[in-house]
Amino acid sequence: MPENKNNKVVLSAKNLCKSFGTVEVLHGIDLDLRAGEVHAVLGENGAGKSTLVKLLSGFEQLSAGELCLGVDGEGPAPLGHWDNEIAERAGVVLIHQEFNLAEQLSVAENIFLGNEISGVFLLDKKTMRAKSLQYLQVLHSDINPDSAMQDLAVSAKQMVEIAKAQAKNARVLILDEPTAVLTQQESQVLFELVDRLLAQGVAIVFISHKLDEIEQIADVITILRDGALVGHYPAKELSKDDMARLMVGREISSLFPNIPKPSVSDEVALRVTNLTMPGNINPISFELKRGEVLGFSGLVGSGRTALMETVLGLRKAARDNTGHVEVRGEQVCFKQLSSARDKGIAYLTKDRKGSGLLLEKGLAFNFSLFSLHKISRLFIDTKQEQAAFEKAIKTFDIRMKDSSIAAGNLSGGNQQKLLLAKILEAEPSIIIIDEPTRGIDIGTKSQIYHFIAQLIASGHSLILVSSDITEVIGLSHRVAVMYHGEITGVLEGDEIEEHEIMRYATGLKNNISSQTALSQSGITNAKA
């Protein structure tokens, strides 16, 4: 590690406190950020990580405490007024857990938003476009700088956020759960960028619930619990188990719980035959048994979400589609999600902010929106609604200091729990979940896995689309792997293993001779 410039404290926080209204959510946090170091911040959902970094980057104002900034190699000096504009000018850049992108603008326009390069009179669009391309290339991303933000997938949006941060010449770069929406490959690319920035003497703050990543890149770890500082630790000295224990405040038996896999029945819950998606040549077929977990793996953009949404009628199938969908043997053609719901199917979107929750609305309002039919005759039974909501808070361990806040003010992980609670409240028998545990802390994750296991044991069927390979391997009876809008393989038993999955996910292997329905592999699947 090159000396002189590095290891100097660039930003230092003393006794930071933050209250929303009368509720204090951060209680006296100290923190020193050093040049050339990755400082990881760990804590359960709602511990206050996002709030802490918003204070550091001026997006929220301190209720008490002090921030000091080191300038040009000088020791840190107390700051006067601090808001996000001043912070960015001083080189303190935050990439939010929630995206902060203008949906209507193009990728290039977003990257230079507020940072525009202009010629004599007009904006220098050419240079901005060229630079955007360059920033995206550093990330090995093939996103077109001209595409509109709203057309991009969630992970692509995250890549644009990261590209945007490069345009700002950060001295302190704060990444709030950047990898929650990225695949492992994409995350590795991000870490390469982090390494390059470290060599330039940038201080990095990194938040993640994936402890492997913390282990891989962190130099220092700060742990928060319930808004209070637990301590600062050199990363070398903490094992993953230590991290988990310090976060939760008690021993956690196992990071990935041993989920029992009950035997699958022969009944077919959902069968998709020769469904053609727009832009694809080969139709897709698969089937889901009663009591089965069918994992869907694949790289980002492999078409898993598109497939599920086409099956459910949220997207249109190709014009020449001749395929069909059967639910428990009955042929259906969903045009609206409500028809699917009425057949006992629930769908969890991975786009929690864009399609999942009404961020301005209250928690109970969001919770019951998908299952209102259950609690209303002529009028909505608000007593029943409230009771169901309170039960869900316990089941899903949704944590907040004040239950009258809007859903958008829940911490990221708790929003995800609320979304999960919302769709399961409809008591579906077939559950399709896309990235269900995104942003959820490890303790709650294992709680949710157990909950899913119970559902399966009682005869529910589940399609699990996830980029978290441990999750897919740990929960699935069978794993379908997609590549370029096609299912390239359906793995079961010992085949369900990371490297094998990757071979199918990257198109190196293909055991579906495109037209044969994969139901064949399903028939032999009544395993214990």
Next chain:
Amino acid sequence: MPKLDLKTAGPFLALVIIFIIGILVNDAFLSSGNLSNILARSSFIGIVAIGATFVITAGGIDLSVGSMAAFISGCMILLMNALMDSVDSMIAIILLAILASLGIGAVAGLINGLLTTKAKIEAFIVTLGTMGIYRSLITYMADGGTLSLNFTIGDVYSEVYYGVLLGLPYPVWVFLAVAVIGYVLLNMTVFGRHCFAVGSNERVAKYSAIHVDRVKTATYMLQGICVAIATIIYVPRLGSASGQTGILWELEAIAAVIIGGTVLKGGYGRIGGTVVGALILTLIGNILNLTDAVSNYLNGAVQGIIVIVAVYLQRGAWRRD
């Protein structure tokens, strides 16, 4: 859950203040004749505005209500005059006209709704278009002049506007009934929840198994029916319709909704506020009539200022909900 705060109480507070100003301005203000006149007049805008509360809550806008009212008035008058020859019972004629009015209102709303949802044209454009169409249709029907209701029917029908029950004119009772039904529909039913959800974020609504298009279309139909109801009690007042009927009603209705605390971008609506908003607008006009301090011609200016101030005061407040 409902907490008393400035956001909810604001419009009521404004109403009380304006009411007190009224008392101070002129003794005649408190006379029962004047008060019941204020209530009756606010009924038209109020009823239309209750429909508008649904449309705006679900994220839409309807500019066509004023000319739709004029068009429906014209249709009712033509129909009643035509039925004079063939039907003996005056009551039957009036009931038929009322039914026709409700039907036309619902269909007009359906057209607005389908054009915005199925043809995917922006509501502002669609209703700007239908606004022009109905306005020109009524002018055409009246041949540039005025359509007058047959006197014999007019005499019978006028009871609907001038009749009094328990000390209050019929239009006030109708207004009250529409408001109560509107309140219940918006706040206690699945449909109402869906309106909030659609106005708050259409995409989330779609992913929550809500029929977004159906909900939006239904709000335009409700709006059409509310316009029809307002017209039914408006026609007997003057007994005529012309190209000038219902002019600027859309602005007053939207103003009443906004003053009442409903957010123009959707997702947040309150019927009680709308009722208060309609009362405030009528009160201002009434007070300006009763005083010499400010010219009556400045009525629109005062209303405009009130709308702007109301929105300024409410800005950001809804976020917390």
